[in-house]
Amino acid sequence: MVILLQAYASHLMGIVWQLGGVQHPMSAFIRGQRILVVMEWSGFLRINLPAGGLPAAVSFVDDASSVVVASHGLSGSSLYLYAEEKPKSSGETKQQSKLPLPEIKWERHKVHDTRAILTLFGTTATYGSADGSTIIASCSEGTDIILWHGRSGKNLGGVDTNQLKNNMATISPNGRFIAAAAFTADVKVWEIVYSKDGSVKEVSKAMQLKGHKLKDCSFRESFSPSDSENISVGYMKCIELLKRGIRYHLDEDPKTLKVFIIPLHDSKGSTLHYDRLSISPDGRILAATHGSLLQWLCAETGQVLDTADKAHDGDITNLAWAPRTVPTGDKQVMVLATAGVDKKVKLWAAPPSLAS
Numbered sequence: 001m002v003i004l005l006q007a008y009a010s011h012l013m014g015i016v017w018q019l020g021g022v023q024h025p026m027s028a029f030i031r032g033q034r035i036l037v038v039m040e041w042s043g044f045l046r047i048n049l050p051a052g053g054l055p056a057a058v059s060f061v062d063d064a065s066s067v068v069v070a071s072h073g074l075s076g077s078s079l080y081l082y083a084e085e086k087p088k089s090s091g092e093t094k095q096q097s098k099l100p101l102p103e104i105k106w107e108r109h110k111v112h113d114t115r116a117i118l119t120l121f122g123t124t125a126t127y128g129s130a131d132g133s134t135i136i137a138s139c140s141e142g143t144d145i146i147l148w149h150g151r152s153g154k155n156l157g158g159v160d161t162n163q164l165k166n167n168m169a170t171i172s173p174n175g176r177f178i179a180a181a182a183f184t185a186d187v188k189v190w191e192i193v194y195s196k197d198g199s200v201k202e203v204s205k206a207m208q209l210k211g212h213k214l215k216d217c218s219f220r221e222s223f224s225p226s227d228s229e230n231i232s233v234g235y236m237k238c239i240e241l242l243k244r245g246i247r248y249h250l251d252e253d254p255k256t257l258k259v260f261i262i263p264l265h266d267s268k269g270s271t272l273h274y275d276r277l278s279i280s281p282d283g284r285i286l287a288a289t290h291g292s293l294l295q296w297l298c299a300e301t302g303q304v305l306d307t308a309d310k311a312h313d314g315d316i317t318n319l320a321w322a323p324r325t326v327p328t329g330d331k332q333v334m335v336l337a338t339a340g341v342d343k344k345v346k347l348w349a350a351p352p353s354l355a356s
Contacts, residue, residue, distance in 0.1 A: 050080070052074070076115065084304060119168045123175050124174075127192075129192070134150030135150060167181045171192075264295070283299060284299050285351075289311075322335040334349075
């Protein structure tokens with residue numbers, strides 16, 4: 001099943017779902033324009049960013065009415081929190097046919113000096129004594145990663161990957177770990193330590209995931225729902241499932257649980273690599289892309305569940321799973337959103353997993 005949400009006037013650079021809302025609003029940002037689009041099943045809202053910067057990444061904060069947007073200009077990268085001017089009452093919500101226009105609540109400039117932001121990833125901190133706030137990791141094109149408090153914009157600390165240049169960074173679903181993939185063959189992991197009052201105390205180095213063979217690898221990694229496993233993919237043409245649920249403070253090493261050979265080949269039979277990879281919220285299905293091709297793989301066996309040869313008319317630029325199942329008819333299904341250079345956003349119902 002495919003649903004085309006909308007075609008846009010320019011390339012879509014990314015999409016992200018609300019952290020856990022029932023209606024699953026999502027946002028998309030557009031290459032070459034100062035526009036952020038917030039989408040709900042009932043409509044769309046376009047936000048014009050301040051002059052001088054173009055959208056680079058976006059993350060929801062707490063609910064569907066607040067988003068943090070990263071933009072990049074000549075002087076460096078900035079972060080903006082857009083939120084509604086006044087909270088709506090339940091009666092106003094029912095009568096309002098259009099989404100209210102948000103305003104800037106806080107802004108931070110030159111957050112990574114003059115470097116651009118590659119990824120912006122947010123989650124709700126629920127691990128241990130965490131207070132349930134939204135925390136956001138901004139990953140620069142250099143080697144620095146900064147952790148932010150979503151609602152207040154406070155800088156909670158940062159880390160340096162020391163890996164030449166970053167590719168991406170992500171946070172585990174419960175807000176415990178930050179993982180960074182870079183140009184080298186290791187994926188580094190840090191633990192976010194919380195104080196008794198629920199605030200972030202520090203970000204400390206935890207471990208390195210070393211299960212890869214080549215040094216010049218480019219990784220895409222995603223945390224599993226259990227927060228004990230990590231998926232990474234590199235140019236060595238395999239997918240590795242690495243276990244992180246270890247006592248790293250006792251110097252235990254993470255272990256490789258599974259290795260899947262990528263089931264993708266060119267006309268000469270040579271194995272290709274995936275461009276993007278994301279694991280479903282239930283941990284059963286891997287969504288992977290190569291150019292305009294989209295595949296769903298069983299996370300247990302690596303078997304191909306389904307393939308869309310031309311999911312978009314051109315390269316797929318982003319993919320993101322809805323945080324919960326979505327009702328379709330009399331069933332609840334996992335839904336994957338994809339964006340491409342064809343200026344379209346599409347929603348896909350995941351195929352049944354072999355474990356279901």
